[in-house]
Each structure stands twice: as C-alpha cells, then as structure tokens.
Amino acid sequence: MDGDRGKPLDIMPTITSRLTRLTPGSLPTVQVLQNFLASFFPVKAKDVDFVYHVPRAGRFPSAVESVSHIVFSITPTEGVYKALDDRNARQPPVAFLHRPFGLDRRRVRRGSTVLSCHVGFDEVLTVGWNTVLAARLGVDVEQSICVQGYKGDPDRRIGIIGQVRSSAPTLVDLIRKEFGSIEGAFNVDNGEDASDVLCIMNAFHPEEVDRVMASAYAQKWITESDDGSRILYLTGQPREAGLTAALSKGVKVVCVGHRVCEEWGIRYLATRTRHEFPLLQVEEVYEDEPPRPLPAKKPTELQEKT
Numbered sequence: 001m002d003g004d005r006g007k008p009l010d011i012m013p014t015i016t017s018r019l020t021r022l023t024p025g026s027l028p029t030v031q032v033l034q035n036f037l038a039s040f041f042p043v044k045a046k047d048v049d050f051v052y053h054v055p056r057a058g059r060f061p062s063a064v065e066s067v068s069h070i071v072f073s074i075t076p077t078e079g080v081y082k083a084l085d086d087r088n089a090r091q092p093p094v095a096f097l098h099r100p101f102g103l104d105r106r107r108v109r110r111g112s113t114v115l116s117c118h119v120g121f122d123e124v125l126t127v128g129w130n131t132v133l134a135a136r137l138g139v140d141v142e143q144s145i146c147v148q149g150y151k152g153d154p155d156r157r158i159g160i161i162g163q164v165r166s167s168a169p170t171l172v173d174l175i176r177k178e179f180g181s182i183e184g185a186f187n188v189d190n191g192e193d194a195s196d197v198l199c200i201m202n203a204f205h206p207e208e209v210d211r212v213m214a215s216a217y218a219q220k221w222i223t224e225s226d227d228g229s230r231i232l233y234l235t236g237q238p239r240e241a242g243l244t245a246a247l248s249k250g251v252k253v254v255c256v257g258h259r260v261c262e263e264w265g266i267r268y269l270a271t272r273t274r275h276e277f278p279l280l281q282v283e284e285v286y287e288d289e290p291p292r293p294l295p296a297k298k299p300t301e302l303q304e305k306t
Contacts, residue, residue, distance in 0.1 A: 041120035125265030128202030204242035
C-alpha cells in the first residue's frame with residue numbers, strides 16, 4: 001500500500017515486534033507507542049494529524065519518556081479527562097481518540113500526548129476494508145475483493161467482499177458476538193438459504209449495493225446479476241435508500257450501528273496494545289460525548305433596532 005503508515009492488518013503480527021524491540025520488564029516510550037499504533041492505519045491526506053496534541057514545549061521530553069498508562073476512546077469525554085489526570089502514573093498518560101474534534105486542550109493534563117486517526121480508522125477498523133473482522137466472520141480474505149473509491153477519493157477503501165462458509169443465521173450470530181449488539185437485521189429471519197457471500201461496507205447507498213452485486217456476479221459467486229439472495233451486506237448505520245435497493249434484490253442486510261462499529265475498532269486496538277505491551281495499563285472509555293454548544297447567532301438588523 002503506497003503511502004501507508006504500516007501494513008495490512010492481517011500481517012501485523014510480523015511487524016510489531018520489529019517496531020517495539022522492548023526488553024522484558026520495560027515500558028514503551030511515547031515514540032514507540034506512537035509508531036506501534038500508527039502502523040495499523042493508512043496515511044490519508046485529509047486525515048487529522050496522528051499526533052493530535054503534544055505537551056507544551058519544554059515541559060517534558062515526551063518522545064523518549066516511558067509510558068505506563070494509555071487511554072482509548074472514540075471521543076473526548078469526562079471519563080477521558082479523568083483518566084488522563086491519573087496521578088499514580090509514572091508519567092502523564094497517553095490517549096488515543098478516533099474522533100478528537102471536541103477535545104478541550106486546556107483539560108488535557110500537562111505532559112500528556114493525544115494521538116488520533118479518523119479517516120484511516122474508519123477505513124480499516126470499522127465496517128470497511130477490515131480484513132481482521134472479515135476473517136473472523138469466515139471470509140476467505142486472500143480471495144476477497146476490495147471495494148475502492150468514495151466521495152471523490154479513488155483510493156479510499158470502503159469495503160471487502162468475499163465468500164464465506166457459514167449459513168445466514170450462523171453468520172448473524174457471529175456478527176452479534178463480534179459487536180455485542182445489532183441495530184437491525186433484514187431479510188435474514190427465515191433462514192431458508194445460506195449466505196455464500198459477505199460484504200462488509202462502510203457506505204450504504206444504492207450505488208454501493210449495485211457495486212457489490214456486480215462484483216459478486218463478476219466473480220461467479222452469484223449466478224444472476226440481479227439475485228442477491230446469497231449475499232449478506234454488513235454495514236453500520238441503516239440508510240433507507242440503500243436498504244430499499246438491497247431488499248429489492250433479495251440481499252440480506254445487517255446494520256450494527258455507527259457507534260457500535262467504532263467501538264469494535266477501539267476494543268481491537270486496546271487488545272492488541274495489551275498483548276504487545278503487557279506492563280502497560282490500557283484503559284478503555286466508552287461514553288457518549290456531550291453535545292457541543294451551538295455558536296451564538298448574530299442578531300438580525302431588526303433585532304438590533306428593537
């Protein structure tokens with residue numbers, strides 16, 4: 001993957017040890033931890049800065065300091081600020097946020113670094129080009145198809161399509177186990193036929209449904225170009241137009257919800273980090289971010305006169 005920070009998720013175990021090179025009983029530095037997490041994501045020109053917040057200059061040599069505590073969350077919440085204020089940690093904790101946009105930098109403990117990835121995270125750790133999730137759900141990843149190109153970005157990977165070995169009801173159970181819950185399942189409750197093809201997609205519009213159908217037909221995974229009865233479409237947020245298009249072609253659909261699929265990615269990162277750095281305290285925070293106040297409206301000319 002040209003321009004990627006790291007390698008595809010399915011070969012990560014072969015490169016993480018080369019990135020860290022820790023001696024037994026040691027903790028990672030901020031730089032080592034940063035390199036480890038960055039290796040999961042592709043570089044995207046319009047993504048947020050991976051090092052989203054750095055300590056005030058001259059306060060701490062953050063890149064070479066060891067880290068004893070890291071906090072993972074989707075967004076900055078009260079729980080995140082509280083965790084970053086851990087006074088028992090040897091050094092100020094590090095945080096990783098998927099959507100950091102509401103971060104109140106004044107509330108981040110001095111010396112703490114905040115890492116972030118938004119677009120790249122959506123691409124490979126939610127319901128898009130997520131090879132780990134696909135493999136767990138029984139997809140033959142080596143023979144899978146990448147759905148690429150979205151919103152004017154021809155290189156953006158938004159999905160994976162591949163053959164599976166599980167029947168539709170079993171597949172739905174596996175999906176529920178992976179995500180903990182399902183927001184909606186459509187056209188799968190009768191369980192009459194097995195699903196031979198699974199597509200994991202980060203977009204759900206009629207255009208994406210057509211692309212999935214065309215790809216499956218081109219691979220001869222389905223025998224008729226307009227018969228999607230052997231396909232299960234896994235995505236995040238339900239979209240009325242996409243759902244109507246999918247069901248009209250007989251496609252089975254499972255929507256897990258927007259936030260739920262992001263939580264999957266946070267759990268995965270936290271689990272991999274615990275495995276790589278056994279002495280590191282890894283904390284996960286799952287809270288809804290409080291709504292941001294709307295900017296005050298400027299008074300109209302009439303209001304100014306009254």
